[in-house]
Amino acid sequence: MRWGSVYELGWITLAALAAVALTGIGLGWAEATLLVLCPLLARHAWHLIRLARLIRRQHRLVPPFPKGIWGDIYRAIGQYQQRGRKGRKRQLRFFRRFREAANSVPDALVVLDKNRRIEWANPAAQVLMNLSWPRDEGKPLLEVFTHPELADYICAGEYARPLEVAPAHNRSLMLSIRVAPFGERKKQRLIVGRDITKIFHLNLIRRDFVANASHELRTPLTVITGFLETLIDSAQTPSNHRRPLNLMQHQAERMRSIIEDLLTLSRLEMDEHAIDIAPVDVPCELEQIVADASALSGGRHRFSIDIDSDLMLLGKDSELRSAFSNLLFNAVKHTPPGSHIQLVWASTASGPIFLVEDDGPGIEPEHIPRLTERFYRVDKARSRASGGTGLGLAIVKHVLSRHDARLAVASEPGQGSTFTCHFPPGIALTASQLERRRLRAATSA
Ligand SMILES: Nc1ncnc2c1ncn2[C@@H]1O[C@H](COP(=O)(O)OP(=O)(O)O)[C@@H](O)[C@H]1O
Ligand SMILES: [Mg+2]
Structure with a gap:
């Protein structure tokens, strides 16, 4: 006052x-x-x-x-x-x-309300997603930007990975769509559409180039290996030519492995998800893989095998076989004689796991994040000597990603390494479930 x-x-x-x-x-x-x-x-x-x-x-x-x-x-x-x-x-x-600021962002930004209707969009959304604000305000997004995959993607609510789509209004474009829920109880969504046309085409060119080059190299290499074999087997070959011929054959074999692995990787890159998935009898596959690994080891390693014989997977058998054998063969190839190798195939609360553990030399921490890169080898000379292509873990990573699984690597130098494949629970099957599926399929047929 x-x-x-x-x-x-x-x-x-x-x-x-x-x-x-x-x-x-x-x-x-x-x-x-x-x-x-x-x-x-x-x-x-x-x-x-x-x-x-x-x-x-x-x-x-x-x-x-x-x-x-x-x-x-x-x-x-x-x-x-x-x-x-x-x-x-x-x-x-x-x-x-x-x-x-939002208007000057080169990516398309679209704000959706809780009913997935357009609330606001920036000018880039006009070019990239063919939707304009305020013209399309209040319209359902999936009505303006029609794409079957986008509808499933938004409904699934799992936005960890972006969705790549070619929009219907301009098929030459390639967009990477990300969804960020926000607001009250995360009911509203911000859609970010990034133009990845250039990167996508570059990737396509790289993939095609690798696939074509590998394919083209296959035929001449087959011819060379054929003649080398003939020369090695021939009684007329002078004895002092035998060593270089054997070396040539060994290197030709290495080249063949690299080409095969590169072709496998190209095939895996074609699709994000495994196609032709079917129940895979993993215990049966593992039995064969363990037998091959024992042959590769030639009795120089000790194996402990723990396989849940009732646990199957829905997936692609050839791809899973390739991933599992890569991991087990790595434990044999990259550990000294006398090492102990443990293999586990088991069901856990978070889904099935495939684990290969060894007590070999282990891997320094700085190498671990790079192991799945193509041609990345901790010790190049030793890997080459053991017949490695440096592509094995890249193949494993791709196979797992196509099965919605992930690879975890834990290693301590001098203590050994553990490679674990974590599969989602949704693709696990028990033998009885598999039997029921077969019966159902037989009765409906
Ligand atoms: N069990 C292991 N113990 C130690 N090092 C390993 C193991 N598995 C893989 N590595 C390392 O990871 C590198 C990449 O593995 P991978 O992609 O399968 O290629 P490679 O053809 O050499 O086996 C290997 O060269 C090796 O240095
Ligand atoms: Mg390997």
């Missing part, structure tokens, strides 16, 4: 006293006070009504303000209004800047 209000009360009291003194005759204290209070109440009522009207009409309260307590109230409300105005201006400036 300011002093003005105190003075006001003082003046009122003085006026009341003066009124009593002046009238003196006949007027009591109550009447005199009422006489003074009436104009005062009228003044308060007038200010109250005026203030209510000003606030209702959203007028700005600016000086000059009335004297006394009403002046204080007017001033306080005026300051409050000013702070509100400044806050709103700041918000508006921020919103405009944010909109300008």
Whole structure:
């Protein structure tokens, strides 16, 4: 409260006293006070009504303000209004800047409400996704940007991996679509569409080049190996030519392995998911793989095998065979004689796991994240000597990704390494489930 209000009360009291003194005759204290209070109440009522009207009409309260307590109230409300105005201006400036920034983003940005209807989109969305704001505001996204895969992708709610789509309005484009849920209970979604046409084509060219080059090299190599074999087997070959011929045959064999692995990788890269999936009798496959690994080891390693004979997978048998054998053969090839190798195929709460553990030399931590790169080898010379192509773990990674599985590598130099394939629970099958599926298929056929 300011002093003005105190003075006001003082003046009122003085006026009341003066009124009593002046009238003196006949007027009591109550009447005199009422006489003074009436104009005062009228003044308060007038200010109250005026203030209510000003606030209702959203007028700005600016000086000059009335004297006394009403002046204080007017001033306080005026300051409050000013702070509100400044806050709103700041918000508006921020919103405009944010909109300008969002409008200048080269990626398509689309905000969806909780019913997947378009709330806002930036100008890039017009070019990349053929949807324009405010023209398409309120329309369902999947009505404006029709793509069957996008509908499934948004409904699935699993947005860890982006979706690559060629939009219907411009098939020469390739978009990488990402979805980010936000807002209350993550019901709203921000769709980000990035133009990856160039990268996609470069990848396509690289993939085709590798596939074609590998394919083209296959035939001449077959001819060379054929003649080498003939020369090695021929009794007329001079004995001093035998060693270089054997070396040539060994290197030709290495080249053949690299070409085969490159072709396998190209095939795996063609599709993101494994096609022709069917129940795979993993225990049966593993039996064969273990037999091959024992032959490769030639009795130089000790094996412990722990296989759940009731656990099968829905997948592609040739791909799974290739991934499992790569991991087990690696344990044989990259560990010294006498090493212990453990293989586990088991069901866990988070899904089936395939694990290969050895107590070999292990891998330094800086190499671990790069092991699945093509041609990445910790010790190039030793890997080549053991007949490795450096493509095995790249193949494993691709096979697992096509089965929605992942590879985990744990290793301690000098202690050994553990390679674990984690499969999602959805693709596990038990022998009895497999039998039931077969019966159902037989009866429906
Ligand atoms: N069990 C293991 N112990 C130690 N090092 C390993 C093991 N498995 C793989 N590696 C390392 O990872 C590299 C990549 O493996 P991979 O892609 O299968 O190629 P490679 O053809 O050499 O086997 C190998 O060269 C080797 O250095
Ligand atoms: Mg290997």
